[in-house]
Amino acid sequence: MKVLAIESSCDETGVAVYSDTEGLVVNKLYTQIALHREYGGVVPELASRDHIRKAIPLVREAMDSAGLTPKDIDAVAYTAGPGLIGALLVGAAVGRSLAFAWGCPAVPVHHMEGHLLAPMLEEKKPHYPFLALLVSGGHTMIVKVARPGSYKVMGQSIDDAAGEAFDKTAKLLGIPYPGGPGVSALAERGHRGKYVFPRPMTDRPGYDFSFSGLKTAAATAVEQAGDGLTDEAKADIAFGFEDAVIDTLITKVSRALKAEHLKELVVAGGVSANRHLRARIGEFMKKIGGEVFYPRPEFCTDNGAMIACAGMLRLKLGQVAGDAIEVRPRWALEDISVDRDE
Numbered sequence: 001m002k003v004l005a006i007e008s009s010c011d012e013t014g015v016a017v018y019s020d021t022e023g024l025v026v027n028k029l030y031t032q033i034a035l036h037r038e039y040g041g042v043v044p045e046l047a048s049r050d051h052i053r054k055a056i057p058l059v060r061e062a063m064d065s066a067g068l069t070p071k072d073i074d075a076v077a078y079t080a081g082p083g084l085i086g087a088l089l090v091g092a093a094v095g096r097s098l099a100f101a102w103g104c105p106a107v108p109v110h111h112m113e114g115h116l117l118a119p120m121l122e123e124k125k126p127h128y129p130f131l132a133l134l135v136s137g138g139h140t141m142i143v144k145v146a147r148p149g150s151y152k153v154m155g156q157s158i159d160d161a162a163g164e165a166f167d168k169t170a171k172l173l174g175i176p177y178p179g180g181p182g183v184s185a186l187a188e189r190g191h192r193g194k195y196v197f198p199r200p201m202t203d204r205p206g207y208d209f210s211f212s213g214l215k216t217a218a219a220t221a222v223e224q225a226g227d228g229l230t231d232e233a234k235a236d237i238a239f240g241f242e243d244a245v246i247d248t249l250i251t252k253v254s255r256a257l258k259a260e261h262l263k264e265l266v267v268a269g270g271v272s273a274n275r276h277l278r279a280r281i282g283e284f285m286k287k288i289g290g291e292v293f294y295p296r297p298e299f300c301t302d303n304g305a306m307i308a309c310a311g312m313l314r315l316k317l318g319q320v321a322g323d324a325i326e327v328r329p330r331w332a333l334e335d336i337s338v339d340r341d342e
Ligand code: KG4
Pocket: 010, 115, 135, 136, 137, 138, 139, 162, 163, 164, 166, 167, 178, 179, 180, 181, 184, 269, 270, 271, 272, 273, 274, 275, 300, 301, 302
């Protein structure tokens, strides 16, 4: 079976086809980063208009380059939430309509389930049960995944998500949108110990995160540096910020792995592309005799492949959409858990 999927929840238009026997067949991505950069962040209305322009051409490009025709496609999946409502509506409308025209089911997909399953597109896959650390621009979550489709959210950000904190700190340091990769590159040249920022909520029990104070601490450091905000000082602040985020994530993940007696960890979402984070989590997992699984860097940030993979799972669970086109800009991951009623 083959699922064609459309991702349009934020500033990336993604189209992919996933087969349950062959794996990923084709993957196309168009990023709107250049469009939003001059505004310093995503402008929702511009995002919707650009998805409209790109969705059908990308579908055609994906189908043509893989030599596929509509009769090869068994279902059309689309990101139904969470995300920007206008942007989601584009992918949902195009996806639902294609499914209608092609006479196959439409499958609404939860964007974070897509991120969580992205490592399943790799050769080295995690085994159920495992723990997932999802770190994206909109969400930071620790999820226990008992079996396919079963999600227990153990903790999440109570304010800014990790990626959001990266983007806001980047702005303070004069790095263009999206700031995560820029902060990461700058931090490579920074020195440990020049700036030590708080590790929020690590002294409290539980698995929730709060990153807004960390961004404020970085803002204070920038302010205090004043005219002394040299490139070296910026790199040291970037290092201090990144190090604090990583330490905080590892503290909570360590606690959750221990509590659930789990040894396998998935790290996914845009921030999981961060090299320093990967190195530190790698060391930590080695120390505890566990194993960590990531998507390849291009599947850490938003893409159609992960939605196609999640779409296949939901299709097999028989969770197809009705004729109405519905999206959910806010949507708890637990709402789609297969054992939510247990
Ligand atoms: O998963 P994603 O593409 O979109 C959402 O679902 O939100 O994540 C985007 C976020 C942005 O905040 C971006 O700055 C961050 O991921 N990001 C990074 C890196 N690459 C992307 N943050 C830190 N280091 C990176 N290398």
